[in-house]
Structures are given as structure tokens and as C-alpha cells.
Amino acid sequence: MNGFNLSRSIRTRQLLQVRRMRKITEFEPRIIAFTCNWCAYSAADIAGISRFHYPANVRNIKVMCTGMIDPGYILRAFERGADGVLVAGCEIGDCHYISGNIKAKERVERLKKLLHILGLEDERLRLEWIDAGDGRKFADTIENMAGKLKKLGPSPFKKEVKS
Amino acid sequence: MSDVRIGIFVCHCGKNIGGVINVPEVTEYAKTLPDVVYAEHNLYTCSAEGISSIRQKISEHKLNRVVVASCTPRTHETLFRNACEAAGLNKYLFEFVNIRDQCSWVHMQEPEKATEKARDLIRMGVAKARLLEPLEEVEIRVTPSCLVIGGGVAGMSAALNLANQGFEVYLVERDKELGGLLLNLNRLFTINGKAEEVIIPLIERVKNHQKIKVHTSTEVKGVAGFIGNFDVTLDQKGEERKIKVGTIIVATGAEVLKPVGQYGYGDKSNILTQLELEERLNKGMGDEQNIVMINCVGARIPERPYCGRICCMVAIKNAVLIKENDPRAKVWVLHRDLMTYGTEFEKYYQKAMEKGIRFIRYSLDKPPEIVGNNKVKAVKVYHQLMGKEMVLPCDMLVLTTPLIPHEDNQDISRMLRVSLSEHGFFLEAHLKLQPVEFATDGIYICGCARWPTDVPEAISQACAASAKAVIPMRRGYVRPEAITASVNEDKCSGCGTCVLLCPYNAIELQSKDGKKLAHITTAQCKGCGTCGAACPSGAISMNHFRDEEILAQVEALVI
Ligand code: SF4
Ligand code: SF4
Ligand code: FES
Numbered sequence: 001m002n003g004f005n006l007s008r009s010i011r012t013r014q015l016l017q018v019r020r021m022r023k024i025t026e027f028e029p030r031i032i033a034f035t036c037n038w039c040a041y042s043a044a045d046i047a048g049i050s051r052f053h054y055p056a057n058v059r060n061i062k063v064m065c066t067g068m069i070d071p072g073y074i075l076r077a078f079e080r081g082a083d084g085v086l087v088a089g090c091e092i093g094d095c096h097y098i099s100g101n102i103k104a105k106e107r108v109e110r111l112k113k114l115l116h117i118l119g120l121e122d123e124r125l126r127l128e129w130i131d132a133g134d135g136r137k138f139a140d141t142i143e144n145m146a147g148k149l150k151k152l153g154p155s156p157f158k159k160e161v162k163s
Numbered sequence: 164m165s166d167v168r169i170g171i172f173v174c175h176c177g178k179n180i181g182g183v184i185n186v187p188e189v190t191e192y193a194k195t196l197p198d199v200v201y202a203e204h205n206l207y208t209c210s211a212e213g214i215s216s217i218r219q220k221i222s223e224h225k226l227n228r229v230v231v232a233s234c235t236p237r238t239h240e241t242l243f244r245n246a247c248e249a250a251g252l253n254k255y256l257f258e259f260v261n262i263r264d265q266c267s268w269v270h271m272q273e274p275e276k277a278t279e280k281a282r283d284l285i286r287m288g289v290a291k292a293r294l295l296e297p298l299e300e301v302e303i304r305v306t307p308s309c310l311v312i313g314g315g316v317a318g319m320s321a322a323l324n325l326a327n328q329g330f331e332v333y334l335v336e337r338d339k340e341l342g343g344l345l346l347n348l349n350r351l352f353t354i355n356g357k358a359e360e361v362i363i364p365l366i367e368r369v370k371n372h373q374k375i376k377v378h379t380s381t382e383v384k385g386v387a388g389f390i391g392n393f394d395v396t397l398d399q400k401g402e403e404r405k406i407k408v409g410t411i412i413v414a415t416g417a418e419v420l421k422p423v424g425q426y427g428y429g430d431k432s433n434i435l436t437q438l439e440l441e442e443r444l445n446k447g448m449g450d451e452q453n454i455v456m457i458n459c460v461g462a463r464i465p466e467r468p469y470c471g472r473i474c475c476m477v478a479i480k481n482a483v484l485i486k487e488n489d490p491r492a493k494v495w496v497l498h499r500d501l502m503t504y505g506t507e508f509e510k511y512y513q514k515a516m517e518k519g520i521r522f523i524r525y526s527l528d529k530p531p532e533i534v535g536n537n538k539v540k541a542v543k544v545y546h547q548l549m550g551k552e553m554v555l556p557c558d559m560l561v562l563t564t565p566l567i568p569h570e571d572n573q574d575i576s577r578m579l580r581v582s583l584s585e586h587g588f589f590l591e592a593h594l595k596l597q598p599v600e601f602a603t604d605g606i607y608i609c610g611c612a613r614w615p616t617d618v619p620e621a622i623s624q625a626c627a628a629s630a631k632a633v634i635p636m637r638r639g640y641v642r643p644e645a646i647t648a649s650v651n652e653d654k655c656s657g658c659g660t661c662v663l664l665c666p667y668n669a670i671e672l673q674s675k676d677g678k679k680l681a682h683i684t685t686a687q688c689k690g691c692g693t694c695g696a697a698c699p700s701g702a703i704s705m706n707h708f709r710d711e712e713i714l715a716q717v718e719a720l721v722i
Contacts, residue, residue: 032720038602045235048264056276059283060265061716062236064646068692068705073713081721094582096602097691098666107696139269 040088046135067100174233315343317610318414390605471565
């Protein structure tokens with residue numbers, strides 16, 4: 001990949017900086033949310049429009065439909081230090097592409113079993129149906145997830161990666 | 164050396180972002196990210212000034228990727244993409260980072276954390292932007308004809324509108340006759356004119372129009388295809404017929420709730436719904452002297468929480484008609500709240516009070532009770548203002564019930580791949596910004612199918628929906644987003660997994676040099692990505708959401 005080394009060196013420097021800062025502050029879990037363009041992403045916007053506050057632990061990655069989420073993306077997120085992953089799509093029956101969310105559900109459930117065997121707590125991977133207008137649910141989901149992850153502590157995968 | 168040159172524009176959005184996030188600091192940070200050659204911050208990136216700055220900086224700094232960190236792609240993506248295009252940059256080389264709706268607005272009390280999050284989001288956006296590829300949109304021809312489902316006042320108005328502009332219309336009505344709900348109404352508020360004076364001429368005009376093909380006793384059995392090219396199967400009493408249309412308007416209306424079992428409806432002979440009362444008024448009333456109406460029957464209750472919207476006015480209208488017919492008659496309207504919005508309706512309500520119609524408010528925890536065995540003889544109601552129970556003599560009890568969605572809305576919504584609301588009515592793409600369109604391109608909605616409306620509202624919605632449908636038909640082509648899937652033929656093993664998964668039947672296996680390979684019809688692909696996530700050979704990639712692009716965002720999470 002182009003420019004990779006340059007970014008690596010910047011990354012290492014920043015990583016050290018961030019680690020130093022983290023030591024003195026409390027544990028802040030990192031959540032990656034794969035949000036469907038048609039519902040959860042919009043719900044996250046509505047949460048903003050309604051000024052529903054929630055903890056700043058989440059980083060959204062927009063996808064067109066939860067059906068496009070390759071389980072490999074979720075694995076990679078955990079490998080790279082995510083403490084939790086949220087997959088948020090349309091209510092069953094409301095998927096913009098008819099049934100992508102049903103496929104996502106099957107895939108996430110299968111992946112959950114695998115992660116369980118690998119020693120990852122169930123709460124770290126969450127699947128949620130969030131209606132396009134339901135800013136409240138988006139905010140509550142993040143709040144609830146961040147709370148649980150704070151109690152759980154850093155992901156066991158992260159420790160392995162570090163050592 | 165990389166030849167990617169990214170420019171970043173961070174927006175203050177006045178105080179919306181700048182009041183929480185440290186925008187100058189974030190901009191400085193953005194400059195340190197790989198392949199970023201330029202970064203600036205603007206008070207409003209979407210203003211004329213901001214847009215011209217984007218265009219100017221693209222040429223000045225030879226930018227070949229643009230990232231804007233501001234509000235949300237849902238409202239502003241087109242604007243920024245257009246700015247890129249105007250500067251000669253393919254619009255798919257633009258990436259949006261949402262630091263307002265999903266950051267500053269939700270983390271206002273934690274400005275430092277919000278700033279840190281904005282930095283992360285921009286880093287993720289840049290990671291994706293580096294990998295973006297230009298995409299070309301295909302042009303799809305639009306058949307200049309429209310299918311209108313439902314032959315009530317909304318559907319007929321839409322059909323006429325389209326036909327008068329020269330487009331072919333197929334008007335499908337499942338009943339024997341055109342006309343819909345209006346056929347059963349007596350007079351219309353607030354003009355007081357006969358419903359038939361409105362509907363009969365409309366039916367005639369529709370029937371006589373050369374461009375409108377009316378199919379009564381007909382149902383839509385199947386819909387395949389997409390905007391511009393819908394293949395529709397009609398079913399007229401078992402006889403099937405195929406037509407091709409470019410657009411579809413849903414005007415299927417709604418039906419009046421029959422309150423079976425409530426207040427004795429069905430058991431006692433002198434209880435009617437408002438709709439049944441209209442019939443009586445049309446034929447001529449009997450000698451009933453004491454008429455009691457109960458509003459909100461089956462509406463605004465836990466099972467059906469919505470307000471029927473037009474039923475208050477229906478009750479007032481019929482109360483006034485009874486009074487005008489026989490000034491000695493006594494009419495009581497028992498209601499929970501009266502919705503007489505706007506100037507005309509409020510005036511009508513005043514008029515009703517002047518005519519001596521009594522309005523009494525009841526509450527759900529003390530609903531009215533009826534007295535009488537085979538017939539209602541009296542109605543007991545707790546008068547909230549007087550704080551006591553009243554007994555009203557009653558020769559005729561009229562229940563005001565809301566319009567409810569048709570049961571087969573479910574089937575139609577599946578067939579058209581459009582959504583229903585929680586109440587079972589059809590759901591528009593956006594309540595405020597796209598009130599007569601569905602999220603599915605090329606399909607529009609008007610009238611009671613969406614929500615209970617009165618006649619003028621149904622007609623204006625029909626005008627709006629047909630005007631929207633004209634846009635692609637007049638232009639003659641559409642360019643759907645280029646976010647579609649493509650197959651890497653070297654990797655495809657021909658297993659057929661994707662063929663089974665695609666909800667739009669866009670993929671088929673084709674033989675090529677003796678090998679079976681997946682082939683995607685781009686015009687039919689909607690870009691859901693379901694196929695790509697499942698392909699065991701990793702042969703399918705989703706334009707604009709390629710594995711590399713998403714994984715780059717994931718990896719940028721941790722620095
Ligand atoms: S799933 Fe992949 S390998 Fe199988 S046919 Fe489709 S593209 Fe080819
Ligand atoms: S992206 Fe979706 S619509 Fe397109 S070919 Fe794949 S499964 Fe079908
Ligand atoms: S479109 Fe939202 S989950 Fe499929």
C-alpha cells in the first residue's frame with residue numbers, strides 16, 4: 001500500500017503518546033459501529049438533531065446494508081483493538097434491500113459462537129435493529145454498551161495483541 | 164511515492180461544530196495524515212464561499228480526493244459531490260466525515276472527547292479516501308408510462324395529471340367501479356357540495372381520456388424490475404396481463420374501521436358509523452330527534468395510538484347537516500379533543516356551536532355508557548367541566564371511527580419493496596423532505612394510503628406525486644448510483660452462492676470458456692452487498708465499499 005511506512009511512523013509516535021495519556025485516565029472502551037445507511041446511520045443523525053447525549057466511545061462506519069458486512073470486518077476490528085463492535089441495521093422486514101439484515105443476523109450469530117470459543121465475552125459483539133427515526137434507541141444502545149464495556153475492561157484480544 | 168493528493172475541509176457550522184470541537188486543532192491534525200496535501204477550515208463549508216473554495220483548492224493543489232468533515236451526507240453529500248464534479252473530479256472521489264450530527268451535537272458536554280473523536284473520524288475518513296476509485300454511472304432508459312394503483316380521488320387525479328402531460332397511464336382498481344371511498348359519502352366539508360358532484364365528473368374524465376387505460380376488478384399481482392423498467396403483472400379475475408411501466412404511484416386509500424363490539428355496535432339496531440350515517444343522510448333521515456355521536460372510537464387507544472385526523476371534521480359536518488335538515492333535532496358530540504385545525508375548520512366548528520350542537524368532552528378512564536337493550540335509549544356521559552354524570556336521550560348513536568390501512572398493504576409493500584409505518588400505512592421516504600416519494604426510486608405515494616386525508620389534501624398530494632413521477636419520465640433516463648457489485652472473474656469459482664442470495668435476481672451463472680461464472684446485471688443491482696459478504700472466494704467487490712476501503716477505516720481506529 002502506498003505511503004504505508006510514513007503513516008506507520010506517525011502512528012507509532014501517536015500510539016505512544018496516547019498510551020501515556022490513557023494511563024492516567026480511566027478506561028475508555030472503543031466501540032466500532034457498523035451502521036446501515038438507511039436506518040441506524042440515520043438514527044445516529046436523529047440522535048444528534050435531538051441532542052441526545054451519549055458517551056463519546058463510538059466510531060461509526062457507514063455501510064449500505066448490514067448484509068454487506070463481512071464477518072472478517074468484525075474480526076479485524078477486534079484484532080485491531082476494538083473493545084466492542086455494534087452491528088446496527090433496519091428492523092426485520094424493513095431492510096432497504098429486503099432481507100440483508102436477516103443474512104447479517106445469521107452471520108453475526110455464527111461469529112458470536114466462534115468468538116465465544118476464542119474467549120471473547122458475548123456483550124462485546126452486539127446486533128441491534130434501529131429504526132431510521134429512532135435516535136433515542138441509538139443513543140441508549142451506545143450508552144448501555146459503553147457502560148457494560150467499561151465494567152468488562154479492555155478486550156482480551158487487545159491484551160494478546162499488545163504482548 | 165503515492166500519487167494520492169487529499170484535500171480536507173473542516174466545517175465550523177457556525178457554532179454547531181466549532182462551539183464544541185476544536186476545529187483549528189483538528190485541521191492541523193488532519194494535515195499530518197498520510198497523503199493529505201491540503202487542509203483548511205471554514206465557517207460554513209456548504210456556503211457559496213465554502214463551495215467555491217473547494218473548487219479552487221482542487222485545481223490549485225491538484226487534489227484528487229476531497230474529504231469534508233461537517234454535518235451529514237444525508238443532507239449535504241450531493242452538494243459537495245457536485246462541487247467536486249464542477250472542478251473536474253469524479254464525484255466518487257469524495258468522502259464525507261460526520262462530525263456534527265454524530266459528534267459535536269451528541270457530545271456537547273465533553274468538548275475534549277468530542278475533539279478526539281473528530282480526529283479519529285477524520286483519520287478513518289482519510290484512510291478510506293486514499294483508496295477511493297472513480298466510478299461511472301450507467302444510464303438507464305425510462306419507459307414513459309405510469310402504473311397508478313387505486314382508482315379513488317387520489318389515484319384518478321394523479322392519472323389525469325400524468326395523462327394530460329402526455330404520458331401513458333394504467334389505472335388499476337380492484338373494485339368493479341372507479342371512485343373509491345367518495346362513492347359512499349354524502350356531502351363534503353366544508354363546501355357542503357354533494358360528493359357525487361365531485362367524483363362523477365372526475366370518473367367521466369378519466370374514462371374518456373385516451374391516454375388512460377382503466378382496469379377495474381383488477382389487482383396487481385407481481386412487480387419486478389426497477390425505476391424506468393418495472394414489469395408488472397395484472398390479474399383481472401384470474402386473467403393475467405403483463406405491462407411495462409417506468410414509474411408507479413400508490414393510491415390505494417384506506418378503509419373505515421367497523422367498531423364491532425364497541426358500545427354495542429352490531430347488536431343494537433340504532434347504532435351507525437359516520438359512514439353509514441352518510442348513506443342515511445343521502446337517502447333522507449328518519450324522525451330521530453336525539454342524536455349522540457361518540458368520537459375517537461378505536462382511535463388514540465393503546466392498540467391504535469394514532470389520531471384519525473379527519474374524523475372530528477366528519478362528525479361536525481354530519482352534526483351540522485342533521486341540524487340543517489331538522490332544526491328541532493338535538494345533537495351531542497362526545498369527544499376527547501377536537502382537531503379542527505386551520506382557519507376553515509375552526510370556522511365550521513364555530514358554526515356548529517352556533518347552531519346549538521352540544522360538544523361534551525369525555526375521558527378514556529370514564530368512557531360514555533349506553534342504556535337500552537335492543538336499541539340504545541340513552542347515553543350516560545361524565546361531564547368533566549360540570550363534574551357530574553349526564554344522561555342524554557338517544558334515538559340514534561353514531562360512532563366516529565378512524566380510517567385504517569387495508570389489510571393487504573403488507574402484500575403490496577412486499578411486492579413493491581417499499582415500507583409500511585408501524586400503523587400499517589405506507590411510509591414515505593422522508594416525512595418532511597420527501598413526503599410523496601418512497602425510498603425506492605420511481606415509486607410515489609398519495610392520498611389515504613399514506614395517512615388519512617381529506618379530498619383537497621388527497622388531490623394536492625396526487626398532483627405532487629404525479630409531478631415527481633414526471634421528472635424521470637420526461638428526462639427519459641436515470642442514472643442510479645454507481646454503488647453496485649462487480650465480479651472478479653479470475654477468482655469466481657462458479658459456486659452460485661451469490662445467485663441464491665441476491666434479493667433482486669441480478670446475478671446469474673453464465674458459461675464462459677467452458678467455466679461457469681457469476682455475471683451481475685449492473686442495472687438491476689441495487690448495491691446491497693449481500694453477495695459480496697458471502698462469496699467464499701472473495702470474488703465480488705462492492706464499488707465504493709470494497710473490503711480494502713472498509714478495512715482501512717477499521718484499521719485507522721487504532722493508531
Ligand atoms: S459466490 Fe463468488 S465464487 Fe460463487 S458464483 Fe458468486 S462470485 Fe462466483
Ligand atoms: S450487491 Fe445486492 S443487488 Fe447487487 S448483485 Fe449483489 S446481492 Fe444482488
Ligand atoms: S438496509 Fe438497513 S439492514 Fe439492510
